[in-house]
Amino acid sequence: MGNEIVKYDNDMNSVAFGKFKEKELDLFFSICFKVRDMGTKKVVLSFSELKELSNYSNRNLNRFIKDLSNTYDKMLGLNIKIMHSELSFTKFNLFSEYTVNAEEKTITIQVHEKFEYILNKMLKEGNYTKFELIEFVSLKSSYSKNMFKLLKQWETKKERKFDIYEFRNILDIPPKYRMSEIDKKILTPIIQELGQLFYNLKLEKIKTGRNVTGLKFSWSNTKLNSKLKNSEIIDIVEVSDKLNKVIEKIKKNRFIAPLLTIDNIEILIEMFEEKDLIKGLNWSYKEIKQEIKSLNYLIKSIKTGMEQKEKKLVVKTVPEVVQEQETKEEVLKENNLDLEKDQELKIAEIEKIKITKDEYEELYKKYLEKQKTNHTPFMRKTFDISNKDKYEIVLHIHLL
Known part of the structure; x- marks a missing residue:
């Protein structure tokens, strides 16, 4: 294989290829390479050429024909959708013809006229994905292959973020997979394999609490780090x-x-x-x-x-006449202020319950049990403050 470059419009990256097996993906993108820039002309490929392009090693003819058939069946299931407006769209398949001839050992492909722009006439300059076919077919995991082409779309920016639901959908991850299974069966193989092709590849798992809500892939320029190929997975907790x-x-x-x-x-x-x-x-x-x-x-x-209840200081506006009257009343009360305080102190002393130190400590133990906690200086201080006006600790209690 030489320097074969697969190139297609980015619209194809919105399609989930999760149902495709590894070899079926290799066959599909090898075909895409051969029909590129051929318009809607029929293209005839020999089995041997397609096998070489897709790095297909199995020599069993029936197996190869079955893989070609399965590849097309799954292509039919893709149902590419082009949105014209919020409610209007067109669905069609990439190829209008896909003929396998076992006797001549050839496959004939023709691109659908409505899908010509995907592989031939790019609608927008720069709105395409390209990658080396040899790198794609060298990958073992189908998840790695799918992520490879998605990251290649962002080769210039060298960063791609996914909402976790978008990630599950585009890779067609089984709904039953928990995050631990996604880590083991999908993310780890992706990082291990793509770390050999994307320099300093990093995966940041963005979390809200303990739930992963997003993924961010980033990598660096190979020209700046030609000798360094490190990959890692990082947990990031997102907060407001x-x-x-x-x-x-x-x-x-x-x-x-x-x-x-x-x-x-x-x-x-x-x-x-x-x-x-x-x-x-x-x-x-x-x-x-x-x-x-x-x-x-x-x-x-x-x-x-x-x-804790919030406390607010509210300034109450009082009319001048009322305020003057209240001031006079305060002056009248001022002379009796000390006497009132003395009386309050006496009442407080009378109302306090006299208990021994041992009894007080027993009350503290029951308080801790009720709070379901252990002793700390903080808890003791809280208990003492709340009971300072209720109990009076004495050496002995005299019974009458």
Whole structure:
């Protein structure tokens, strides 16, 4: 094989070839190469030429004829669609003739007149995909072959982004495949194989929480990195600009910062609505002033912050007459202010429940059990503050 270049209009990249097996894809694009720039003329190919172009190694004639038949059957199933408007479209197959002659060992191909532009008359300058046929047929996985041509469309930009649903559709991935199966059966083979043809190929899995919502392939110019061929898969967690600003602020708290890893941020995004997470993180930023070792502690703190009611200072406008009257009343009350405070203190002292230190500690243990948590200085402080006006700790309780 020489330097055979396959070239076609980018419209063909919108068609899912997922049903094609590896050898069927090789045969299809080898045929596309031979009919390129031939208009709608009939093109006759010998079996031997087509086998050489497609790197077809099986010598069994019946097997080869069956693969040619399966290739055409699947081409018929492609039903290329050209949209004229939102509701109007035309469907047709690429070839108007596809004749296999087993006796003469030839295949006759003729391009459909409505599809001529795909392989011959490109409608827009630069709106085409081209690649070396030898590179395409050297790939083993059908997923790698399909991704190869899709990336080649973006060879100039060297970057291609997919929404995860678009990716599943264009590669015709079985709906039952979970992300772990896509990683193992599709993404890993793609990166391993295409990493040999696209320099510094990187796949970034864009996540929202723990769910992969998009994929980004990028690679570099071979002329700039002629000796370097590295490929890798990177996880990227996508967050809104508002949440990202809060996270960056929270990282300034040296006690929280070590827990804000990519994995933990994924967990937090999945657990909480964004507005609740922002409120809880801001609370934790102010309240956590000691070393914490587990994400669970931060999660509990975020939940506490979420439950806090917002306090607003409202300035009430009072008419001057009413305000003057209220001022007079305040002056009248001023003389009795100290006496009222003394009385309040006495009432508070009377209302406090006298308990021993052991009894108080027992109450604290029950409080922790109710909260389903363990002792921490933070929890103790919360308990003490909430009970300071309720209990008075004494050495002994005298019974009458």
